[in-house]
Structures are given as structure tokens and as C-alpha cells.
Amino acid sequence: MxxxxxxxxxxxxxxxxxxxxxxxxxxxxxxxxxxxxxxxxxxxxxxxxxxxxxxxxxxxxxxxxxxxSEIFDIGTRPEHGYDDCFGDEQVTIKSFKLNTFATLNDDFKITAVRISDISQMGIGIEVNDFSIKLNHVYDMKIFCDDECISPQVIVRYAHIMEKTIRYGAEMHKISTSDLNKLRYHIATQQFKQLMHA
The missing domain is CATH 2.40.10.220 (predicted glycosyltransferase like domains)
Incomplete structure (x- = not known):
């Protein structure tokens, strides 16, 4: 060593x-x-x-x-919003691939989702139906190995794909300890993907 x-x-x-x-x-x-x-x-x-x-x-x-490292940009508010990313001068933002399960909670309704990727702009969520409301604040539970973190997210857009619907949600609120756990989870998942490649 x-x-x-x-x-x-x-x-x-x-x-x-x-x-x-x-x-x-x-x-x-x-x-x-x-x-x-x-x-x-x-x-x-x-x-x-x-x-x-x-x-x-x-x-x-x-x-x-x-x-x-771009991993420290996750959970921070970007200088530019969603509208700025779709203009003539597109901004490159690093995205981390994930395959993590989570739930979206809205009052008494819980929806199981899969997190496909995460970046400074927010979280990519995949669901098999149209039950998610746009511009709505959800309490989220993300299952990170042995731990569970609880951010609040606002779903901003939906994209219909071949087998699923991909929603984009921005991080509305997250505690510092949960943000640190999320960053560590992302880093370990990237390491596992690298080892299996």
C-alpha cells in the first residue's frame, strides 16, 4: 500500500x-x-x-x-434553471447513472419509483404510469444501501419513453447529513459500475 x-x-x-x-x-x-x-x-x-x-x-x-468534483454540485441550486438548458447555448452538466429505488409520498399516497440518474439539475425518476403531478412538491425516500434519506423534490417535466415515463425532479429541500449520505451513495455506485465494466 x-x-x-x-x-x-x-x-x-x-x-x-x-x-x-x-x-x-x-x-x-x-x-x-x-x-x-x-x-x-x-x-x-x-x-x-x-x-x-x-x-x-x-x-x-x-x-x-x-x-x-461534480459530485459536490449535487444538492446545490444551479446558476441556471431548466429553461436555460433548452436554449441555443446549451450547458453541459455531468450526470451520474444510478439504479436506486425510492418512493414519492403525497399526503397518503405512496408511489414506488426508480432513480435512473442524478445531476446538479435534479433527479431522473422512472415510473410506469402518469400518476405523478408536474410542479408538485413530493416527500421522497431514497433507499441508499442500509440507509434511507428524505429529500423534498419538485417534479418539473415528464418524457414518455418506450417502456416507461421519465420524470425530472429538482431537489427542493434536503438536510446536510442526507446530502452527504446521497453523495457518498452516488460515489459508491459509480465505483461498483466501474468494477463491473
């Missing part, structure tokens, strides 16, 4: 790299760490010096992503 140092709030932590790719680094530290999700950490050794942000922390293990 390759050795690496992590500089966080003026303190240097020594660790070993378990996984190292351009979009994610997993480091096992020697001493206990005092990191929180979203913290900026400088990773350095003899060959590199890279500013990263914390995606996930557990015991002496930390998962980091590059500071400017």
Missing part, C-alpha cells in the same frame, strides 16, 4: 491508500481522524499534491474526492 499524508486544519495525518482513482481516494489513517463530510483536505506525497473534500468518514478510514 502506498503511503500518503493528509493535511487538515493544520494537522498532518499519515495514512495508506486503499483505492486511488481520479474521482475518488480511500485512505486508511494510522491515528484517529477528526474529519467531517465536506471538509477540505490536502493530500500529498512525493509525487502529488491534491486538494480534496471529504465524502465519507468511518473510524480510521476516509473517502475523498477532488475538490472540484
Amino acid at each position: 502506498k503511503e500518503i499524508q493528509l493535511l487538515h486544519k493544520g494537522k498532518v495525518y499519515h495514512g495508506r491508500i486503499g483505492y486511488d482513482q481520479s474521482d475518488m481516494i480511500e485512505v486508511q489513517t494510522v491515528a484517529p481522524i477528526d474529519f467531517t463530510c465536506g471538509d477540505k483536505v490536502l493530500c500529498f506525497d512525493f509525487q502529488r499534491r491534491q486538494l480534496t473534500r471529504v465524502l465519507h468518514v468511518s473510524n480510521n478510514k476516509v473517502i475523498l474526492a477532488p475538490k472540484d
